[in-house]
Amino acid sequence: MQQDKLKIGIYELTGCAGDALLILDCEDELVNIFKAANIQSFLMAKSDNIDGELDVALVEGSVSTEKELGELLEIRKRSKFVVAIGICATLGGVQANFLDPREWKENYQKVYGQVEMTNTKALQPKPIDAYVKVDYYLPGCPIGKEQFLSTFARLLAGNPPELYNFPVCVECKWHENDCLLNKDILCLGPLTAAGCGSVCTDHNLPCVGCWGPTGEANRTSEFNLLLEKGFALDLIKNKMANFSGTKIAEFFAQLKGEKR
């Protein structure tokens, strides 16, 4: 029996460990998760971890030290599929906010000075696909429970994950919230991938963009809409950059006909 189940490993690189913790917080479903798959490695949850061949590796966190880079390369080698979970692994997360390597280095030295670290060398934090091929992405800061469980179930059945290809606005409409943009509050809902269940707007608060940019086709016009509303370009860009790490530059490059 055990041999037929998919071999799964859950790994944590640099981050807040919120994605692994969220998996642990799926208390009612956790027993089934452990039963349905052969969880080979999950450091936060169990001690008898094995580093062998895997069907699926779920990796959270950004690559931020040389040691982590080595671990990631080794995980990739022994896994059929690699899934990036959480915004740090998919886009770099808050710690990947310095886009320019020189800017990162300067800031690093302002914190740690010239002290030479003896444990492992720090790297500018980057999403995992900066170094290895990633098969699937599960965004969020942290990932959402529903989206994780549905993705996990699909992976077990041998299917690719199916994520929403529309912005938070759609979920927000489902919940019949008043649009905050109508109240002149800058909300990133139109530009941010859905999946969180529009949790911030459900609390009358603007979307902070923690799921990263939506892949939806209309995003250029959504972006222009925010500019037309009178929000400054820098303000929108800075707010979007808070969670989306080094990937945000790509997003802006892909916007077509953006007004300046």
Added chain:
Amino acid sequence: MKKISIEHLARLEGNGGVTATIDGKVVTEVKFVVNEGPRLVERLTLGKTPEEDVNIVPRICAICTLSHKYAALRAMEKALDVKVPPKVTLLRELMHLGEMVESHSLHLYFLALPDYVGFPNAVAMASKFGFEVKIALEMKHFGNHIMKTMSGRFIHGENPVIGGFGKFPSREELILIKNRAIQFMPFALKTAKLFAELDYPDCPEAETQYACCKPSGNKFGFVGDEIIISNGDVIDSQDYKSLTNEFIVSHSYCKRSLYKEKPYSVGALARVNNLGERLTGETGKMYKKYFSPRWKKNPLFNNAAQALELLYSFERIPGVVDEALKLPDASIVPYIKKDGKGAGAVEAPRGTLFHYYEISKGRVASADIVTPTAQNAEDIERYCYLTAQKLLETGQEDKIRDRMDLVVRSFDPCISCSVHMAQVKKAPEEDWKEKLADLKKKQMPIFVGLGISNRSDDSACLELASKLRQQGVPDVLMESEIEENDTLHEKSPERSLIFLDAIDFGGNPGRIALIPLQHLIWDSVLSHRLLPLVSSQLDYAQLKNSFVLGIQPETIQEGGEISRPVREAMEKILEEIKI
């Protein structure tokens, strides 16, 4: 060469470890290492708006997310001069109590208890403690439920904002929380008793300083505008830097703190030690019944203190809900983003957490965050050293690894703020050479020869020092030349200070070891005439850069010659130090 190591200690988050290196009868090195990569959070909030900052900083840690949120809000509201209505303060307290319940129940039952009742993990423990494991899980779930109700999500909820909440919980939601808290009381009482009555080993025991927030109005609690330290000092939280004094060590990305140049502890034990007399109700009764002077010097009692706080939290929740229900909901307090600065202190489950911001032109101009694990790191290392040394001396070397693990875990470290991996290793035969070379690389150390002339091997290091002088090594001193008020490190504290001495550390005659001086000072067994000589003259930073290059003597008889193995050791040392 024997190396004792432990598997990755699972069931915690993050990435770190503790290593003790032993040589004969002495522990030559203990390092608490955090391998988690640096994220530079304080730097990357610069230039953000205050609201964005409050979105970003809780991402430091998923377990303490709401403590970070709360500390950031308190700092920002101080800086922007925002006064929130009493209902907001009460509901923030409720959300914080939710985090305390979640974190403490997880730590107590799933991380700490298995060690004391002899099971490898909570799942295995369930075979004997099935009921406890089940209810503890429900208790944790209840903590999560409060956090979600108040913040919007299990983790990183955005509902608490500067000036209030985006949305207030409904009356029904609050009453449900109150009723469930009351239902948990019997189990919370049982938990307090269980953890107070555990058989905590008396190793390690040593005094330390404790610090925590001092809540207003003589109440117990988890926030305060002042910080109280166990020696009686009280510091305004705006002045938190006089407590924390952060500095960097090269073996870890986690910063360190010292108060009055000595390590201090924060966390549940610090709170109960400093404020326990303020506890009332059932928690007060439990405190009076179980508190003993041992709590003041043994970090393992942190678990008993956490269990008391868990009880306190359940006892406090219904009162918070009742008070909150009497008050109207309030819209978010409007504010202008004026220039200003402010610090916010809260008690995260694992200890005092500080956030500090300066706002200029509506943006964050300066940020400083001091986490509990950073403040505890020095004491974690120190207690691990004491544990390893004591067990080594009493012939219980095989227990060192597990006991150090217990010590580290009792601090409930959080290494996004900590899996730890305790490790004991034997010092390699000649590892002093490498360490000495490292010290020399920065700048030639100052050497001090210690010993008594005309007393066989005890005179060896005096002779060694004079030979170093002959070879032209600068700044070599003799014990007899040091005046009482000499400042040995006067010029640069980066320059290390090495005492040459014949010391009995259980090796074969002639064995050489380089031992950090602080280890010798902390421990009474190894203290000798060095102690009064140096402890009065070195501050802590200098102490951390001072070492003893020891030679194991064969004999220290009066009037004898220096033995052959010790002479050979002297030659080896001369070879390594020569310019």
